[in-house]
Amino acid sequence: MALLASRPAHKVVPKPIRRDVKRLRNAVREAKDHPAGTSDHPTLHQARKDGKRLRYAAEAATPVNRERATRLADAAHGIQKILGDHQDSVVTRDLLRRLGAQAFLQGENGFSYGRLHAREEYTALDAEARFHREWKNFHSPSLGK
Numbered sequence: 001m002a003l004l005a006s007r008p009a010h011k012v013v014p015k016p017i018r019r020d021v022k023r024l025r026n027a028v029r030e031a032k033d034h035p036a037g038t039s040d041h042p043t044l045h046q047a048r049k050d051g052k053r054l055r056y057a058a059e060a061a062t063p064v065n066r067e068r069a070t071r072l073a074d075a076a077h078g079i080q081k082i083l084g085d086h087q088d089s090v091v092t093r094d095l096l097r098r099l100g101a102q103a104f105l106q107g108e109n110g111f112s113y114g115r116l117h118a119r120e121e122y123t124a125l126d127a128e129a130r131f132h133r134e135w136k137n138f139h140s141p142s143l144g145k
Contacts, residue, residue, distance in 0.1 A: 013064045017072070020054040021140040024076070028135060041090065044128070048083030051076045075138050082134055086127035093120045 027047035034043045058073035100113030 009064045013061045017054075017057055017061055017140075020050070020057050021072075024050040024054050024079075041086065041124075041128075044083055044131070045087050045090070048080055048087060051080040051083060055080055072140055075140075078134055079131065079138065082127055082131045086124055086131065089120045089124040089127065093117050093124070096120065 024047065027043065027050045031041070031043035031047050034041055055073050055076035058069045058076060061069040062073070096113045096117040100110035100117065103110040103113060
């Protein structure tokens with residue numbers, strides 16, 4: 001710990017931030033290989049978690065370079081939020097599928113669950129499209145001085 005504390009923050013902080021940016025970029029690259037609209041999208045979920053990690057790291061870096069760290073944290077938060085909407089849809093669709101099957105097995109009509117599931121599919125596709133638009137505008141400013 002003393003070794004890190006002896007170095008100026010603007011020399012130490014950028015390296016872990018760059019590592020987290022790289023981790024997010026790699027997760028997004030993997031997610032692009034996954035077909036859109038599939039029921040489960042674990043690579044997008046991983047990208048969300050990596051975006052969250054980057055956001056928290058950037059927020060912690062604000063004393064080093066407030067403007068750039070805030071821009072990076074805001075960009076990572078936008079990605080995290082959109083991918084969170086997508087993940088919520090994944091979980092909701094799984095629940096609706098199970099509830100619809102259960103209703104059918106009990107002799108009830110599962111149509112409403114199917115309609116809700118279709119709406120959640122649209123929500124997931126919309127979140128994926130918003131994510132791709134947001135990602136095109138994503139950039140990671142250097143935090144070093």
